[in-house]
Amino acid sequence: MSRLRVESFTISLDGYGAGPDQDLAHPLGVGGTALHGWAMSTRTFQTKLFGNAQGGVTGIDDDFAQRGFRNMGAWILGRNMFGPVRGPWPDESWRGWWGENPVYHVPVFVLTHHARPPLVMEGGTTFHFVTEGPLVALERARAAAGGKDVRLGGGVNTIQQYLRLRLIDEMHIAISPVLLGAGERLFEGINLPALGYICTRHESTPLATHIVLTRR
Template identity: 65%
Template sequence: MSKLRVESFTISIDGFGAGPNQNLENPLGAGGPALHQWAWPTKTFRTLFGHDGGTTGTDEEFAARGFRNIGAWIMGRNMFGPIRGPWPDMNWKGWWGDNPPYHTQVFVLTHHPRESITMDGGTTFHFVTDGIFSALARARQAANGLDVRLGGGVATIQQYLRAGLVDEMHIAVAPILLGSGERLFADLNMLSLGYQCAEHAASSNATHLVIKKKM
């Protein structure tokens, strides 16, 4: 069976995966953009956003791994956009512009129904209102044997961790402190949930950890 993977999810030294006060102008919250300074310069991320060049080395190796063998995505509504409650209109089509970097089918968890949106570059957003298990089943079917990548935000990852559904996580720890925000491992006992650190490596920009569910 395909794996459910968290990839390139960055937290601060004090454990926050996003800063406080997220909004349209600041989707990662106060201080949040500094989390991802390891990722943006890499060849993988520059290519995703239509740029040439990029860094190689440890950061690039982990960034590139995150897109290998991925056939579908799951994300929380906050990762799709800042709107809360019923959809006020259908004009908002995500943070990422007309050609999002997913290039697969993406299943967005929400409490409010919406028709699927087909974007440029092969991305289609589907809006799932019947929970995390349904989203995973649909994503696995869409992935057709490949793995499913679980995007943010923090609350979405926590739901899948508590259900024991995440097979593997790549967490990057950025050398910054945020002080407040959304803490990824809050109220989670990862050891009792069956996870262990299987790999670690460091660059000058981040410490990379691979956490896997024990077989």
């Protein structure tokens, strides 16, 4: 069976995976973009986000960025990761953060309480809006992945839901050397050892400490 993986999810030194007051101007919350300096510096992210195949650095940070795209057949996102719209969809004008050719290039299943027709984008990405909860989203994502793994993109609340259900097989967490002071703490109220997670890898660079947590 395909695995459910969290990849390149970054938290601050004080444990926040997003800053406070997320909105259109601050999609990661106030100060949240500072978390991702390690990722934006890599060749992988420069290529996938900006088409700059010659830019960015290689090395440990880039190795971890690369692994997040290997053997991925589908993604799952919380609604906040798709966009800032809250409540019932007023219309279908919001089409995601990434423009008409998002970075996913595979089916993406968005958890939401409000139905919306599938949204077909360029490059092989189709957003499917799932109102039946995390278990159904995972079932549909695995079916779409065709034996490949499913990447759980976040945000914090979505990862917490799957953690509490013990459905995440592996997590790569990057700890960025910044302090946010407020926002959403990734492991708030989560007892990782009790859920069966152990640290199976850790490496540090000047820009991040990379941790891999694996469910036994």
